[in-house]
Amino acid sequence: MSNVAIKVENLSKLYQIGTQKSGSLRDSITNKWDQLRGSKKGSKTQDFWALDDLSFEIRQGEAVGIIGKNGAGKSTLLKVLSRITEPTKGRIEIHGRVASLLEVGTGFHPELSGRENIYLNGTILGMTRKEIKDKFDEIVAFSGVEKFIDTAVKYYSSGMYVRLAFAVAAHLEPEILIIDEVLAVGDLEFQKKCLGKMEEVAGQGRTVLFVSHDMQAISALTSRSIFLRQGKVDFIGPTPDAINYYINQTKAQDLIYIGSPSPVAPKITKVSISTSLPNNVHTNGESLIIEITIDTPHSLQGACLSFHVVDSKERNYAHLWIFDSDQPICREEGTHILKCVIPNCRLYMGRYFLKVYFSEPPGGQIFQVLENICPFEVVMYGKHREFQWYPEACAYIEDGTWEVQHKVIP
Numbered sequence: 001m002s003n004v005a006i007k008v009e010n011l012s013k014l015y016q017i018g019t020q021k022s023g024s025l026r027d028s029i030t031n032k033w034d035q036l037r038g039s040k041k042g043s044k045t046q047d048f049w050a051l052d053d054l055s056f057e058i059r060q061g062e063a064v065g066i067i068g069k070n071g072a073g074k075s076t077l078l079k080v081l082s083r084i085t086e087p088t089k090g091r092i093e094i095h096g097r098v099a100s101l102l103e104v105g106t107g108f109h110p111e112l113s114g115r116e117n118i119y120l121n122g123t124i125l126g127m128t129r130k131e132i133k134d135k136f137d138e139i140v141a142f143s144g145v146e147k148f149i150d151t152a153v154k155y156y157s158s159g160m161y162v163r164l165a166f167a168v169a170a171h172l173e174p175e176i177l178i179i180d181e182v183l184a185v186g187d188l189e190f191q192k193k194c195l196g197k198m199e200e201v202a203g204q205g206r207t208v209l210f211v212s213h214d215m216q217a218i219s220a221l222t223s224r225s226i227f228l229r230q231g232k233v234d235f236i237g238p239t240p241d242a243i244n245y246y247i248n249q250t251k252a253q254d255l256i257y258i259g260s261p262s263p264v265a266p267k268i269t270k271v272s273i274s275t276s277l278p279n280n281v282h283t284n285g286e287s288l289i290i291e292i293t294i295d296t297p298h299s300l301q302g303a304c305l306s307f308h309v310v311d312s313k314e315r316n317y318a319h320l321w322i323f324d325s326d327q328p329i330c331r332e333e334g335t336h337i338l339k340c341v342i343p344n345c346r347l348y349m350g351r352y353f354l355k356v357y358f359s360e361p362p363g364g365q366i367f368q369v370l371e372n373i374c375p376f377e378v379v380m381y382g383k384h385r386e387f388q389w390y391p392e393a394c395a396y397i398e399d400g401t402w403e404v405q406h407k408v409i410p
Contacts, residue, residue: 004095005176005207006058006081011090013051013076013231050076052231054090058209060175063202065218065225065239066211067246072228074211078102078178081209096175096207097125101165110154114145114164117153121168135171142193143167163190170197176207195221215243216349219381240381248278255280257373261295266303266330266367268358269295273374280376284397288345290320290374292338292356300330302364305338308355309347310372317347317395323361346397347378 051073058064066074079085081092082100099121108117118139122132140146143163145156153161169177179198198221202208212218218225218239225242227235227249235245257271270293276286292305306321320340322329330336356370 003060004057005060007093009055009091011051011054012088013080014088015048015050017046017048049231054233056236060207061205063208063222065222067218067225068228073231074228075180078180082178098176099125099169099174100178101169102180108153111152113152114149118168122172125172125174127172139167139171166194170201177201178209180211216379247281263297266296266300268368269293271374273376275376282376282378284378284380285344285346288342290340294330294336296330296333298333302361303330304359304361306357309352310355311352348395348397349378349380351377
């Protein structure tokens with residue numbers, strides 16, 4: 001028996017952009033006739049291939065990530081695999097029951113209660129009432145919506161919808177579990193529960209397809225990933241390789257600060273970051289280099305330069321500086337390049353910016369303050385610990401050397 005769970009051959013999906021929807025049969029027939037005649041009215045439509053000749057196989061028990069920029073075709077692929085929409089061309093083989101969580105409320109009837117929707121979804125998956133009943137308490141406990149389980153789901157918040165929908169999809173034991181970015185709707189604690197449950201599901205030999213823009217989650221959950229670009233498969237391989245390829249192919253903007261020199265005042269003309277991965281993506285624990293270029297039309301005495309590493313809420317996480325009193329800087333007119341090396345940058349994963357200060361000694365003239373420049377991201381791909389990573393616990397992670405001594409009690 002084949003161990004292939006999903007086989008896709010030459011899969012394509014066509015949408016027509018600009019198709020005019022009509023409110024009457026007569027207008028529909030007229031529009032179709034215009035298109036057949038090649039008239040201007042009919043030529044307003046444009047073909048858009050959301051998926052273009054995709055071919056790949058996913059083995060049973062595999063956890064596979066689907067990555068790519070917005071508009072790459074990720075969600076369309078999952079909808080086709082979930083039989084929500086039909087492909088235009090190609091062939092798909094799926095071996096096993098599929099449970100999908102693609103959009104908030106997918107598969108739920110708004111007029112039914114949470115309890116009734118659990119049984120409805122289980123029935124759709126082909127499970128008996130006894131099988132659903134055996135899992136019911138576990139589903140409700142995981143979702144955390146016990147108080148509202150007999151309330152019509154149309155009154156649920158988006159977060160409650162997702163919590164119950166994921167609990168149903170994960171606990172009713174489908175052979176194939178398909179999850180889109182919808183998990184981002186839930187709170188941080190529930191997202192961690194979901195990732196843990198998906199790891200458990202994959203460990204039980206079931207197949208998981210996971211779409212996310214969170215490369216940390218993709219790295220932690222999947223062993224292999226498919227990178228889509230403009231509806232095509234651009235790369236398939238081990239997840240670390242796929243992530244690196246994705247980073248290399250996805251060009252970010254404004255990663256370097258560039259300024260124009262002044263003929264009368266000292267000025268920072270360039271700030272750049274050298275990270276361990278391309279496009280200002282940095283691996284926790286690797287060496288990080290910040291390089292700052294200063295143009296001075298005349299010599300300076302006692303210059304001071306410092307920078308903060310801040311997050312999107314402008315909270316400070318690190319502060320580094322160089323003063324002329326410690327090491328001569330900018331004492332001659334011309335261009336000066338200052339390089340700061342952080343040997344083991346252990347910032348917690350997330351997005352950061354630089355805030356740079358250039359001035360005379362405290363109390364003197366402030367030449368320049370640059371805020372929220374050089375965005376960079378810290379990642380911890382493939383780094384696992386027995387406990388979960390919690391951003392609330394600390395902002396800067398440090399490892400120490402432990403020594404254990406054992407003394408025998410007399």
